[in-house]
Amino acid sequence: MMPLRLLQQAPKRSVLPEFRQRKVGRRLMEAAIEFARDTMKVDLIGLSVIGSQQSAKNLYLSLGFVNWGTEPRAMRIGDQYYDEDYMTLILLPNDLQT
Numbered sequence: 001m002m003p004l005r006l007l008q009q010a011p012k013r014s015v016l017p018e019f020r021q022r023k024v025g026r027r028l029m030e031a032a033i034e035f036a037r038d039t040m041k042v043d044l045i046g047l048s049v050i051g052s053q054q055s056a057k058n059l060y061l062s063l064g065f066v067n068w069g070t071e072p073r074a075m076r077i078g079d080q081y082y083d084e085d086y087m088t089l090i091l092l093p094n095d096l097q098t
Contacts, residue, residue: 025056029063037091044090050075051083065089 036042049056051070061067065087074084 025059026063029059033063033089033091043092044088046086046088048084048086051085057085057087060087060089063089 033045036045045065047060047065049060051057057067066089067085067087069086071084071086073081075082
């Protein structure tokens with residue numbers, strides 16, 4: 001049995017406002033996923049996103065990530081608290097997934 005290679009946390013990323021709605025974020029994530037799977041031989045990618053960032057969550061869901069949990073009030077900026085959603089993308093071939 002081969003050991004599981006896990007990219008535990010994808011680096012934080014964002015797209016500058018002037019480049020949003022141009023699919024830049026999608027292309028960056030697709031390239032990162034391809035690199036992780038094909039070059040690094042990673043089996044699973046995990047990331048987190050602030051709950052209020054619905055466009056980012058929609059992007060990750062469309063790429064196959066699943067939301068597995070939410071940490072309430074994980075971040076505070078000033079007087080405002082934000083939940084953090086945790087998401088995972090499994091990169092194993094279908095015949096190896098359980």
